[in-house]
Every structure is written in structure tokens, then in C-alpha cells.
Amino acid sequence: MSKTIAGFSKLTKAEKINWIVDTYFSNSENAKGILKQYWNTDEKLQQLHDEFIENTITNYYLPLGVAPNFLINDKLYTIPMAIEESSVVAAASKAAKFWLDRGGFKTEVISTKKIGQVHFIFNGDFEKLTQFFNTIKSKLIKETKSITANMEKRGGGIIDIELRDKSQDINGYYQLHASFETLDAMGANFINSCLEQFAKTFKREAQNFDLFSDLEKQIEIIMSILSNYVPDCLVRAEVSCHVDNLTENKNISSRAFAQKFVQAVNIAEIEPYRAVTHNKGVMNGIDAVVLATGNDFRAIEACVHAYAARNGKYSSLTHAKIEDDTFKFWIEIPLALGTVGGLTSLHPLVKLALELLHKPSAKELMQIIAVAGLAQNFAALRSLTTTGIQEGHMKMHLKNILNQFEATDNEKKTLTEHFKNNTVTHSAVVDAIHQLRAKN
Numbered sequence: 543m544s545k546t547i548a549g550f551s552k553l554t555k556a557e558k559i560n561w562i563v564d565t566y567f568s569n570s571e572n573a574k575g576i577l578k579q580y581w582n583t584d585e586k587l588q589q590l591h592d593e594f595i596e597n598t599i600t601n602y603y604l605p606l607g608v609a610p611n612f613l614i615n616d617k618l619y620t621i622p623m624a625i626e627e628s629s630v631v632a633a634a635s636k637a638a639k640f641w642l643d644r645g646g647f648k649t650e651v652i653s654t655k656k657i658g659q660v661h662f663i664f665n666g667d668f669e670k671l672t673q674f675f676n677t678i679k680s681k682l683i684k685e686t687k688s689i690t691a692n693m694e695k696r697g698g699g700i701i702d703i704e705l706r707d708k709s710q711d712i713n714g715y716y717q718l719h720a721s722f723e724t725l726d727a728m729g730a731n732f733i734n735s736c737l738e739q740f741a742k743t744f745k746r747e748a749q750n751f752d753l754f755s756d757l758e759k760q761i762e763i764i765m766s767i768l769s770n771y772v773p774d775c776l777v778r779a780e781v782s783c784h785v786d787n788l789t790e791n792k793n794i795s796s797r798a799f800a801q802k803f804v805q806a807v808n809i810a811e812i813e814p815y816r817a818v819t820h821n822k823g824v825m826n827g828i829d830a831v832v833l834a835t836g837n838d839f840r841a842i843e844a845c846v847h848a849y850a851a852r853n854g855k856y857s858s859l860t861h862a863k864i865e866d867d868t869f870k871f872w873i874e875i876p877l878a879l880g881t882v883g884g885l886t887s888l889h890p891l892v893k894l895a896l897e898l899l900h901k902p903s904a905k906e907l908m909q910i911i912a913v914a915g916l917a918q919n920f921a922a923l924r925s926l927t928t929t930g931i932q933e934g935h936m937k938m939h940l941k942n943i944l945n946q947f948e949a950t951d952n953e954k955k956t957l958t959e960h961f962k963n964n965t966v967t968h969s970a971v972v973d974a975i976h977q978l979r980a981k982n
């Protein structure tokens with residue numbers, strides 16, 4: 543029976559676990575055992591993880607895999623990927639190897655602008671509000687000096703603040719729309735602190751602005767928060783080769799494959815049902831590296847899909863064409879990432895992942911992650927347009943079932959051979975295991 547509890551957060555970890563297992567599990571000792579099985583024996587390391595969030599009862603593991611052989615702007619990388627889905631890392635590795643032999647990936651950061659907004663209500667004359675804003679704009683920036691000093695020393699800071707009129711959408715609604723350069727930090731704390739200071743200065747100064755009526759002086763701040771939509775924090779990654787070099791597949795000519803591939807991308811460009819799945823495949827690569835490097839995958843996801851729909855219709859993040867016998871495949875994607883701050887110096891595996899990537903700047907990480915997305919999409923489209931996706935998946939499915947049944951190496955060998963010519967279904971594999979075991 544479920545029940546409510548007061549003061550849960552105040553309980554010790556052991557007390558929290560006791561309450562959970564006693565309240566929700568018929569076999570409470572077993573449940574407790576599973577939770578404890580995932581604790582780290584190094585108490586300090588466990589405490590570090592406990593303190594990342596609130597009410598921690600155990601750790602939730604994801605595998606960390608690596609995809610080697612990524613040649614990006616003539617530099618080699620092995621890319622760390624944290625993901626639970628089978629085949630993703632294998633697909634990335636295959637795509638990396640494929641393009642390694644064809645000049646690798648070329649990338650470029652197009653822009654790095656981050657955005658934050660103060661949303662407020664003003665009842666009055668917009669002309670006067672504009673005049674007020676222009677009068678105090680420099681003060682808004684000056685009063686954030688203690689927050690921005692360090693960032694400015696390194697070459698970042700506030701780029702600009704604009705006053706935006708949204709009163710046609712909501713009565714009296716306006717914004718301070720600010721842009722920032724946050725260098726190697728994702729910048730959420732920096733931006734939010736600046737915005738909250740803007741809001742304070744703005745509200746206070748309105749009360750002293752002589753041209754405002756008493757009503758106009760009462761600006762109401764609704765909220766101050768960064769925007770995770772960063773269409774001007776944009777990176778591009780591309781691969782290209784002569785059409786004749788696009789495949790060694792014996793069942794399809796290189797040119798026919800190139801054309802089919804471009805068609806597959808065109809379909810994702812115009813058909814939202816396909817675009818969502820197509821982009822999901824892109825995000826298999828992107829999220830896995832975002833997670834491994836301790837970045838905020840929810841922010842990335844929210845932004846990327848808004849960007850994919852920026853023209854009013856959800857569409858593909860990648861594009862492809864054949865021009866003068868050259869096959870070109872590219873992605874342009876907004877990625878707000880950090881390589882300092884946040885988890886990057888706290889989580890030992892994140893530190894390790896960043897070191898594996900040659901300790902990249904945020905700009906370099908944008909390029910690496912865009913490549914991971916492009917590579918993943920290339921691998922998916924290559925199998926979809928040739929063998930179909932199930933061939934690879936079924937191999938993994940077979941492996942998983944064999945592991946579930948704790949098959950020996952010999953059993954695995956025999957059954958893998960058997961299923962080269964037989965369709966993999968759960969029941970077919972289970973039957974085959976039983977038959978094999980009955981024989982021996």
C-alpha cells in the first residue's frame with residue numbers, strides 16, 4: 543500500500559531506503575540488496591555521487607563505450623559514449639572507420655551566442671519604456687560587473703541587451719532579451735545571475751524614472767531565466783567523397799547507393815513522421831557523448847528539436863546532395879556545451895571522458911558532438927537503404943537472449959552459426975538453446 547511521508551528529505555539514506563522497501567516491496571530484503579549492489583565500495587566516491595542530487599538511494603548505471611577512429615579536421619579521436627541502446631556504439635565506430643578512409647570529418651563552429659531573458663509586465667506607453675531602457679542600459683550592464691569580471695577577463699561576457707515588445711501576444715508583456723558569450727562554460731549560472739541582476743536594476747530604476755506615471759513605475763518582473771534555445775550557437779560537420787567511392791557494397795553500385803541515400807535524407811526533410819525517427823538516430827550519437835562529457839542532455843534535446851522545427855515544420859537535422867560527382871552529407875546543429883564547471887570537474891568519469899577527447903574547449907566539443915550525430919545518422923541510413931536495420935539488431939537480440947540463458951562460449955558459437963540462416967525470434971532462440979542442451 544502506498545502512503546505519504548512528511549520530512550522524507552531529512553531522513554538518513556538508510557532510513558529512506560528502509561521506508562521505500564517497507565512501503566513498496568513484498569520482499570524488502572531483496573529490494574534492499576539490489577539497491578546496495580550498485581553502491582560503490584569506495585565510500586568517498588559514493589558520497590560524491592550521493593550529493594549530485596537529492597534523496598539518492600543508489601547509482602543508476604549506464605554503460606560507457608568508446609568509438610575509435612574518428613578523424614575530425616585531420617585530428618584523431620576516440621569518442622566516449624554513454625548509452626543503453628545496443629548497436630549505437632558499433633554503428634558510430636563503423637561510420638568513423640568508413641570516413642577515416644575517405645578524408646574524415648570537416649567541422650566548423652559558426653557561432654557561440656547564448657540567450658537569456660527577463661520577462662516582465664509593463665502597463666503603459668512603449669515609447670517611454672524604450673526611452674527608459676536606453677537610459678539605463680549601460681547601468682544594467684555596469685551593475686553586473688562583479689558577476690561578469692572573470693568571464694570578461696577571459697574574453698566573454700554580455701554581448702548585448704535588447705528590449706522586445708511582446709504585448710501583441712500577451713497584454714503588457716515585454717522582455718529584456720540578452721545575449722552572452724560564455725566561452726568554455728555552458729553558462730547557465732552565469733547567465734541566470736546576470737539576468738536576476740538586470741531584473742533588480744530594471745525594477746528599481748523604473749521607480750526613479752521621472753517620465754513614468756505611477757502605474758508605469760510598477761514594472762512586474764515575471765521571471766528571469768536563460769533560454770535553452772540557442773539557434774546562434776551553431777556548429778557544422780560534413781563528410782564528402784567522390785560518388786564512386788561511396789560504397790564497396792557488392793549488391794548496389796556506388797552511384798545508386800548515393801542517390802538512394804540522398805532520397806532518404808530528402809524524405810526526412812519533408813516528412814515529419816520520418817524526420818522524428820531520423821533525428822532520433824542523430825540524437826543517439828549526440829546524447830551519448832553529451833552524457834559521457836557531463837553535459838545537460840535535456841537542454842540539448844529541447845533545443846535541437848525546436849531548431850529542427852524552426853521553419854514551422856519539423857524536419858531533418860542532416861542534409862545530403864550529389865554535386866559534380868561529389869557526395870556531400872552534413873549537419874548544422876545548435877549545441878550549448880561546457881567543458882568547465884558543472885559536472886566536468888566533479889564526476890571522475892566525465893573528467894576521464896574529457897581527457898580522452900584531448901581536453902577540448904567547448905567549441906571543440908561542439909564539433910566532436912556534431913560529428914557523433916552525423917556519423918550515427920550515416921550509419922543508420924546506410925543500413926536502412928541497403929540491408930535494412932533488423933539484420934544488425936537481430937544479431938544483438940540473439941546475443942542478449944544467449945546471455946540471458948547464460949550460454950557457454952561453445953553454445954554461443956553453435957547458435958550464432960545456426961542463426962546465420964534462420965530467423966531470430968525470442969522463441970526460436972529459446973527452442974534452439976533447449977534442443978542444444980538436450981543433445982549434450
Ligand code: MEV
Nearest residue numbers: 819820822823922923931
Ligand atoms: C534507432 O535507435 C535509430 C534509427 O531508427 C534511426 C533511423 O531510423 O534513422 C535506426
